[in-house]
Amino acid sequence: MQGRAQNLSAVLRLLAGFAVLSVIAGLLAAGIAIPAVGAMGTAAKGGVAAFNDLPSDFEINPLAQQSVIYDAAGGTIANPYDENRIIVPLAKISPWMQKAQIAIEDSRFYQHGGLDLRGFTRALVSNFSGGDVQGASTLTQQYVKITLQENALRSGDKEAAQAATAKNYMRKLQELKYAMNVEQNFTKDQILAGYLNLVYYGDQAYGVEAASQNYYGIPASDLDLGQAALLAGIVQQPTKFNPVLNPENAQQRRDLVLTRMEELKVATPEEVAAAKAVDVTSMLHKKEAKGVCHRSSEPYFCAYVMAWLEKSPQMAVLGATPAERLKNINQGGLKIRTTLNPTMQSIAVQRVTEAVPIGNDQNLGGAATVIEPGTGKVLAMAQSSDFNTTQVVWNADFQYGGARYGWQFGSTAKAYALVTALERGMPLNSEIYAPQASPTKPYAFTKDQVIDDCGMDKPWEVENDYSVGGEMSLQKATSQSINTAFAALTLSLGGCSVRDTMTKMGLHSSDGQPIEGVISAITLGAGTTTPMTIASSYATLAARGVYCEPFPITSITTPDDKPIAIPQPPCSQVIPPEVADGVNQLLEGPLKDGTAAGSWNWSRPAAGKTGTTNDHNQSWFVGYTPQLSTAVWIGNVIPADEQTRRAYTLNGKCFGIYRCQGNVFGGTIAAPVWGKIMAQASEGMPVVDFTNPSPTVVNGEQVTIPRVAGMTQAQAIETLRAAGFTGYVRGQVSSSVRRGLVAGTNPSGKAVKGSAVGIMISSGPAPAPAPDPEAPPAEPPPTAAGGGTGNGNGNSNGNGNGNGHGNGNGPGIPPPSGLTVG
Structure with missing residues (x-):
């Protein structure tokens, strides 16, 4: 009986289904509502009523489809989806x-x-x-x-x-x-x-x-x-x-x-x-x-652009949050046109990888970024690594796929001291003092030479690449990259002031933070950055003081070719044009007769700076013409041994077509690679000259340093402050001025307004030399012809600037070089 009941139930369900079907099938194709006719059973009536109550308007939304990222010539880079x-x-x-x-x-x-x-x-x-x-x-x-x-x-x-x-x-x-x-x-x-x-x-x-x-x-x-x-x-x-x-x-x-x-x-x-x-x-x-980027023809640029589209504040037009932007990129069928110049990209990749082969077993890496001055357009971005092995974008900041900090940038930091000095009014043809130092005998700068919060915790030992020191022109110090000269210059300007210049010119660490506020990081590039960041920063000089953030996108359109309004690259005048002109002239020196001599063919004007870090573990060249700015980094991917923290060196390593090198500097590999990239990338461009520096920049804006000899230390510093200078104690010197008071200043006479002026504290007169028993008796001094005030012309053999009574030619105390003596 149970089996029959089950069969009967199935038959009833089947009949009900046929009742519904007979009406639905007959009327559905006609597109009309189905009446619940009285002859139908309860199940049929319920089914028809349910069918009539169902929604009928069907909405077809646009399908999710992959977007396309193009290079500047219209070639496909990637299809995110x-x-x-x-x-x-x-x-x-x-x-x-x-x-x-x-x-x-x-x-x-x-x-x-x-x-x-x-x-x-x-x-x-x-x-x-x-x-x-x-x-x-x-x-x-x-x-x-x-x-x-x-x-x-x-x-x-x-x-x-x-x-x-x-x-x-x-x-x-x-x-x-x-x-x-x-x-x-x-x-x-x-x-x-x-x-x-x-x-x-x-x-x-x-x-x-x-x-x-x-x-x-x-x-x-x-x-x-x-x-x-x-x-x-x-x-x-x-x-x-x-x-x-x-x-x-x-x-x-x-x-x-x-x-x-x-x-x-x-x-x-x-x-x-x-x-x-x-x-x-x-x-x-x-x-x-x-x-997506594994399949790209330019995987590292693809990774950078995808991260930039997702995270850059300028891309709020694609969504309020990074997640929303990524969804629109992956599903919206967008046509994204980038700034990447395929010809320049091919050149950069070739020149970097022929110096640092991909897959080398020496811990060597190489990267280069080409930026257009005045727009921030990223024209090329090369890297000597396999995307299947590492997806870190060496050229870019951390938030856009790069390493967390980047790499130490060495003496490329010196450009920012030059900008700061010329902004303060230092003449282009200034003479500056470089304490004597060599690779084996560093000069130790001390804490009492620091004038602001960007200083040192202990004496700072600075080496030069060869034994050099003394007075020299600002041009020579730049061309030859004299470390002690720039250390003294930066200390006199104030390390924090130079760091402020770095910041306003767009230089920062890969994590987005300002360069570390210690004097070694600011002066000699012990801080870290990335090739894209410093190429963009130097582009400020090429653009006569206009800084533009790196910008990789030219347009975005919808699948039906409707443009999406994207903001223009953020650019601003951050340093005076005439200051940039002066620094450009100084930075031609390294390529003409300095640390990068021979790297440029001078078919067009160019400027730039080498950079080498301690132990020669990283090397750079950053340079530019008025139309292109390029940074080349070649160095150790892992900079130091994790256990010993000792830096790895580039010395003795082999660099592709450049072969094995004993001592590696910024001018050894990075500068020649830069020269080849820039020469080829510039082909066909008009030759454009840098603007000549104005007379004001050449001659500087100097003001008279007030006389402070005989004052107390506090009085002297306040007097200098009132005149617009920053006073600090530079050291002691023998002087006729009473011990403990100020003997004079260094520099003396005139200085750039706003610069640091050192005060020298008197240690009293120098002790008289012991008599020589074998020397003949001294003749008595001549008697003065009369009384009154004698004004002697001082010189280094003892004729001081004596404002005294009696003898005009008394035994004077020679002033230290550069001092204003009271």
Whole structure:
């Protein structure tokens, strides 16, 4: 009896299903509401009422599709996406593909109105009788189902996504009603194009264009019969029929599609036989699936641009948060045009990698960035490493994919002391004093020489690259990169003042923080930065004082070519043009007759500065013409041993075409690489001269230092402050001035207004020399011709500037060099 009851229940459900079907099937295609007629049973009435209550307006939202990142010449750099999808019109989809998909999924697609009665009847009979829930959906129904799921997933509604594919007859009824709406509002070709661009073809390929590119490396317009049949067969079960994972299953499914096409007479027996004779595995020309930038022709620039689009404040036009921006980039089908010049990029990559080969086993790295002065455009960005091995962008800041801190930048820091000095009014042809030092005998600067908060914790020992010291021109100190000269200059200017110059010219560490506030970091580049940052900073000089943040984007448009308004690169005048002109003249020296001599052919004006760090573990050259600014870094990727913290050296290592080198400086490898990049990148550009420095910059703006001899230390410092100088105690000196009082200043006479002036404290007169017993008796001094005031002309043999009574030529005390004696 129990078995009979179960059978009776199944029969009743089946009859109810037929009652619903008889009305729905008869009226659905006509597009009218279904009345709950009295002759129908309760179940039928309930089903019809439910159907009438279902929504009917179906909204088709734009599909998520991959964006495209282009270089400045229109070449494709990368295709960022969440779903690998490329939207194409039906005209760009092979007719074979259209026929194959229709043949295996919905052979009467062009005849029905959205409902296949035979298939729908079979599905309802199975579902109402308690069997497996069946689909037998038309292409239109499938299009509706997948669109609902896609829209739900994009909006983050997981419940709606599950409901879109739920296995129950109410979902099928809703699908049917939506399908009716779609058929009423769209043509068959529009529906087919939407379907072919929407469905999943396995292997992370969404839509037929992405699938064709993924499996065969060709556009969908070029698909032949066999290729089309293989793709069309995947849709039913994308994993089971994936030709990469399951080639045997895929081949059986492809042949089934081909057979069906022959039965429907959309392909001839000869065409089908030829297509079946080809093995599936031989059809595939697939590249290994990797991340977006792994597939890029310029992976490091791709990684930088993706991070910049996501995190740069200028890209708020793409979304309020980084996550929102990334979603729009990956799903929006945007056309993103960048500043990357493919010719310059090729040059930079060639020149960097021929000096530092990719995959070398010496811990060597090389990187170069080319910036356009006055715009901040990133024109090239080369790196000597394999993206599969490291994804760190050596050129860029940490937030844009770079190393956390960057690398020490050595004597390239000296340019900022020059800017600060000329801003203060120091003459271009100044003489400055360099304490004597050599590689083995450093000069120790002390804490009492520090005039602001950017100083030292202990005596600072500074070496020169060769034994040198004494008075020298500012030009020589720059050309020869004399460390002690710039250490003394920076201390006199104030380390914090020089660091402020660095900051306003855009120089910072890779983590975005200002250069460390200690005198060694500010003066000799013991701080860290990146090639892109310092290339942009030096571009300020090329642009006559205008600093522009690095900017890699020129335009962004929507899939229908509507421009998205993006802000212009942020630029501002940060140093006076005439100061930049003066520094440009000084920085021509290293290339003409200094530390980078021979690196430039002088076909056009150029300026720049070498940089070498302690132990020769990093080397730089940063230089520019009025049109291009380029930084080249060559050094140790890992700068020091983690256990001993001892820096690795470049000395003795081998550098590609430059061979093995004993001692490596900024001018050894980095400068020649820079010269080759810049010479080739500048080809075809007009020759532009730097602007000559103004007379004001050449002659400087100096003011008289007040006389402070005989004052107390506090009085002297206050007097200097009132005159616009910063006073500090520089040391002691023998003097006729009473011990403990101020003997004079260094410098004396005149100095740049606002600069630091050292006061010298008197230690009293120098002791008289012991008499020589073998010397003849001294003759008595001549008697003065008369009384009164004698004004002697002092000199170094003892004739001092005596303002005294009696003898005008008394035994004077010679003043220290540069002192103003009271």
